[in-house]
Amino acid sequence: xxxxxxxxxxxxxxxxDVKSPRLFHPAWAVAAVAFxxxxxxxxxxxxxxxxxxxxxxxxxxxxxxxxxxVSVNLILYGLTAPFxxxxxxxxxxxxxxxxxxxxxxxxxxxxxxxxxxxELIATxxxxxxxxxxxxxxxxxxxxxxxxxxxxxxxxxxVLTAGGAAGQLVFLPVLANLVQAYDWRVAALVVAGxxxxxxxxxVIFLREHPAxxxxxxxxxxxxxxxxxxxxxxNAAARALSGLRMASRTRAFWLLAGGFAICGATTNGLVGTHxxxxxxxxxxxxxxxxxxxxxxxxxxxxxxxxxxxxTDRVDSRLLLGAYYALRGLSLLVLPSLFADATGPTMLVxxxxxxxxxxxxxxxxxxxxxxxxxxxxxxxxxWVFASHxxxxxxxxxxxxxxxxxxxxxxxxxxxxxxLAIGAxxxxxxxxxxxxxxxxxxxxxxxxxxxxxxxxxxxxx
Numbered sequence: 001x002x003x004x005x006x007x008x009x010x011x012x013x014x015x016x017d018v019k020s021p022r023l024f025h026p027a028w029a030v031a032a033v034a035f036x037x038x039x040x041x042x043x044x045x046x047x048x049x050x051x052x053x054x055x056x057x058x059x060x061x062x063x064x065x066x067x068x069x070v071s072v073n074l075i076l077y078g079l080t081a082p083f084x085x086x087x088x089x090x091x092x093x094x095x096x097x098x099x100x101x102x103x104x105x106x107x108x109x110x111x112x113x114x115x116x117x118x119e120l121i122a123t124x125x126x127x128x129x130x131x132x133x134x135x136x137x138x139x140x141x142x143x144x145x146x147x148x149x150x151x152x153x154x155x156x157x158v159l160t161a162g163g164a165a166g167q168l169v170f171l172p173v174l175a176n177l178v179q180a181y182d183w184r185v186a187a188l189v190v191a192g193x194x195x196x197x198x199x200x201x202v203i204f205l206r207e208h209p210a211x212x213x214x215x216x217x218x219x220x221x222x223x224x225x226x227x228x229x230x231x232x233n234a235a236a237r238a239l240s241g242l243r244m245a246s247r248t249r250a251f252w253l254l255a256g257g258f259a260i261c262g263a264t265t266n267g268l269v270g271t272h273x274x275x276x277x278x279x280x281x282x283x284x285x286x287x288x289x290x291x292x293x294x295x296x297x298x299x300x301x302x303x304x305x306x307x308x309t310d311r312v313d314s315r316l317l318l319g320a321y322y323a324l325r326g327l328s329l330l331v332l333p334s335l336f337a338d339a340t341g342p343t344m345l346v347x348x349x350x351x352x353x354x355x356x357x358x359x360x361x362x363x364x365x366x367x368x369x370x371x372x373x374x375x376x377x378x379x380w381v382f383a384s385h386x387x388x389x390x391x392x393x394x395x396x397x398x399x400x401x402x403x404x405x406x407x408x409x410x411x412x413x414x415x416l417a418i419g420a421x422x423x424x425x426x427x428x429x430x431x432x433x434x435x436x437x438x439x440x441x442x443x444x445x446x447x448x449x450x451x452x453x454x455x456x457x
Contacts, residue, residue: 026206027147027217031155033204034143037097038159039166040197041104041135050175050288052275054183055120063275065117067397070271071390072125073132078262078386080133082379086237087134088142089376094205096134101194101201103131109191112184131194133386135163138379141363145375146208150218152367153360157306160359161299171274171295175288241376250369253423254362255381257318259388260420261358264325264413266385267392269294269351276406280336290348297352305357314361314368318424321361325354326417333407365427 055066088096107127114120140159144152170190177186209215215222245251270291277287308317328351335344366381367374396409 025217026212026214027209029204030143030147030206031159033200034139035159035162037101037135037197037201037205038139038163040101040194041132041163041166050171050178050186050274050284051183052271053278053284054178058183059115059117061117061120062401064394064397064401066120067271067394069117069120069125071394072121073129074262074266074386074390074393076126076129076386077133077136078383078389080130081136081138081382081386082238082241082376083235084134084136085138085142085375085379086235086241088139089237092207093139093142093146094201094207097139097201097205098198100131100134101198103127103134105131105191105194107131108187108194111187136379136382136386138375138382140359141366141375141378144363145367145372146216148217151310153309153364154303154306156360156363157303157309157357160306160356161302166295171288172285172292175274175285179285238376238379241370241373242380244373245370245377245380248369250365250427251377251381253427254365254369255384257322257420257423258358258362258381259384260322260416260423261356262385262387262389263392264329264417265355265389267389268396268409268413270389271393272396272400272406272409275400276336279400279405290344293345293348294352294355297349298355298357301353301355301357302359304353306360309360309364313429314365315424315427315429317361318358318365319421321354321358322417322421322424325351326414326419326421328354328414329410329417330414332410332414 052063052066055061056063084096084100104127107123110123110127111120114123140156140163143159144156148155174186174190177189206212209217209219210222213222273291274284274287277290278284305317305321328347332347335341335347338344362381363374363378366378370377392409392413396406399409400406
């Protein structure tokens with residue numbers, strides 16, 4: 001017996017590209033694959049914290065030297081993002097993400113053969129930096145900008161949480177592998193995890209909703225992008241986006257705040273929390289477990305931030321997030337005396353909720369200020385995030401080598417975060433665009449009677 005259709009049938013002229021409404025919009029499948037890719041890429045970014053001391057003990061390299069390799073990774077992770085966003089526009093999301101996963105896998109796997117410092121920088125710094133940078137938050141901005149009108153803030157929050165939390169949730173797994181076997185085993189596990197994601201991307205990651213004859217989720221028109229041939233190359237597009245944005249006050253305020261965001265998360269806490277806890281007698285596996293808790297609460301905090309971004313002024317959200325983060329970092333040095341006690345757990349919960357909650361409002365503000373160039377501009381804003389992270393990673397390692405402790409690094413980071421709150425509140429209000437539309441021709445002359453409404457998606 002034939003099954004009754006789940007959605008009403010719609011007669012569509014044969015000449016139209018618009019397809020019948022669906023209960024399940026493909027945008028959600030694309031978002032799911034992007035989530036898995038971000039989690040897979042996050043694995044190797046989790047390794048610096050658990051590998052600092054093993055590399056120091058095996059090779060005798062100073063922590064400042066190893067932190068320099070981390071800094072190269074973080075800088076390339078950020079500087080690659082705007083070019084990767086432009087490459088996605090030129091060659092497609094699928095090709096760029098597959099190439100990025102292969103770079104991550106190669107960089108992680110080749111570390112098992114290194115014997116010199118420059119090899120650490122080449123593999124851990126350059127290859128992995130380029131690979132993870134191609135799947136950084138500009139990738140999130142590209143996916144949400146192409147596929148979502150409604151729920152854009154929420155989906156941005158979910159994808160951001162996947163990348164950041166995946167990095168931290170990997171920590172206890174990697175720490176236990178290092179302790180039970182060797183740091184090389186952990187590196188090979190990450191290389192394999194990145195490779196496993198490649199088939200999912202090849203099979204399921206679509207480029208545009210127009211390829212399926214559908215509008216964006218929550219949209220009403222099918223918008224087909226212009227062919228990439230004949231347009232500017234990726235580097236020119238990325239640089240032109242920077243030139244355009246750099247003439248505005250909003251760009252520098254967003255970039256300055258996000259640079260401090262990177263310094264106070266990936267650069268300092270993500271890289272040096274475990275070594276700092278180790279200085280106070282805490283086992284590395286225990287400290288890795290605490291950072292994993294940060295990742296779990298980050299999922300809640302970032303998704304909640306995405307939900308709030310759809311409803312609350314993003315400038316106010318950023319101001320609140322940065323101020324609360326600064327206060328938490330100022331009290332952190334006093335908590336290491338009882339690193340596994342209830343006060344440290346309160347910090348872990350509080351800081352975890354705020355870990356990358358800044359991303360959804362920053363993405364939305366870039367879209368509001370810069371329109372369809374928002375993804376590329378956000379790539380440059382994110383580059384500033386990683387420059388700040390790189391400076392903090394190297395600077396904190398130098399402070400530890402010179403002073404024998406990290407306290408000064410925590411205090412400086414706390415003060416900078418409060419400064420970032422002030423920068424965010426200096427942004428001028430700009431009303432969001434009701435329906436972002438790319439400057440592409442509309443491919444449908446379909447009658448209004450069977451066009452998708454937002455409620456149908």
